[in-house]
Amino acid sequence: MTNQHPPALQTPSVAPAQAAPTPAAAQTLPSMPTPTPTPTRNPYATLAIVGFVLSFLVPVNVVGLGVSIVVLVKSMRAGYTSKLAVAGIIIASIFIVLMSVFLLFFFVLFMPIYLEGL
Structure with missing residues (x-):
């Protein structure tokens, strides 16, 4: 009772062949860790x-409005968002509207007084 399996199912007792050594130039060096890309500003x-x-x-503030609009457009084309540019546009627009309303009321209120004095 040495071997009960048929000869086709027996595994050969030959050791696996070793791979041929590679030349020194073909060997790869251990990989260096890749640096993580820093987000650009x-x-x-x-x-x-x-x-x-x-x-x-x-x-x-009209100049500030213009600069903020230019920065927003150029930042969007470059693939960035600029919250400061949006805030500059909103704040400058509000101040321009408030100054326009103030000047309108100022002229409506004081123009008759000025014209009477002439």
Whole structure:
């Protein structure tokens, strides 16, 4: 009772062949860890800050509105969002509307007084 399996099912007792050694140039070096890409900053961030600050200054808030619009358009084309540019547009627009209303009431209120004095 040495072997009860038929000869077709027996496994050969030959050791597996070893792979041929590779030349030194073909060997791969251990892989270095790849650096994680750092998120890039919006290239128009400084102009967004300038537009935001200028939107608060009453004599030049129209310039702040223009700068903020330009920054928003260029940032969107570059694939970035600029919340400061949006805030600058909103704040400058509100100040421009308030100044227009103030000047309208000022002229309506004081123009008759000014014209009587002439």
